[in-house]
Amino acid sequence: MHFEILVEAISGKTALEIIVPKIISTKQHTFNIHPYKGIGHIPKGLKSASEAKKRILLDQLPRLVQGYGKKFSQYPPDYPAVLIVICDLDDRCLSAFRRELLDLVNRCNNPKAKTQFCIAIEEGEAWYLGDFAAIKAAYPKAKEAVLNSYTNDSICGTWEKLADAVFSGGAQNLSKQGGQAIGLEKTNWANNIPPLMDVDNNLSPSFCYFRDKLRYLTSQ
Structure with a gap:
């Protein structure tokens, strides 16, 4: 197929x-x-x-x-x-x-x-947040308290939640840098987290x- x-x-x-x-x-x-x-x-x-x-x-x-x-x-x-x-x-x-x-x-x-x-x-980003182990393997300094506050597939500002967990200064700092920086960071997540994901x-x-x-x- x-x-x-x-x-x-x-x-x-x-x-x-x-x-x-x-x-x-x-x-x-x-x-x-x-x-x-x-x-x-x-x-x-x-x-x-x-x-x-x-x-x-x-x-x-x-x-x-x-x-x-x-x-x-x-x-x-x-x-x-x-x-x-x-x-x-x-x-x-x-x-x-x-x-x-x-x-x-x-x-x-x-x-x-x-x-x-x-x-x-x-x-x-909800698909990454479905696998905390992959996130923590890609970003060992990820904030567990932020990750643990997430409910799967919730309407909560998903990319912001991931940014709060893994990006220095969180979503607020990333947002200040503008759309281009946000897009670049999302591409970084896409490169770093999926190789470590357990799809099953x-x-x-x-x-x-x-x-x-x-x-x-x-x-x-």
Whole structure:
């Protein structure tokens, strides 16, 4: 099976390049990961809400679902392909957000890609926080009191929680340095924590959904 995986940012690509081979066999299955420059909004119609070159994920989703559908229709029956879209929940309602995403796919013209949505709750850093051992191995000085105050997949300012645990001066200091510094630090986390993660013992429900979905699809 082949997967085309779309993520909101470069840090997501960095992390998943390491994590996906821990979940499925890359001898039997293949994948590509495409980072975008933010999540954007689900367009009201099937016309993308922004130019493709701006690379805003949800804005481009109708075009992507239909474009990959045409591409996947050329794949041989014994080598199916699936589009996986990974995005952060942020402050949205999970059930309503998932319903909007599925409705968009249903409205797309055929051929459309078989599409699965995996939503990180609240943010991608929740998947790291599902594995305290990996965080502490990557950052031996991580503040255990901060980590222990975290409830898995809670809506709490997830990246800020991780920053408070591992970054000097915490989220407040990192935020003062601006968006570019935040993005760089998120990429550092993506390089440092995933190699040490135990994907079979992660406590993030949204990570487990992603892991189990990949394994289910490859078992078909």
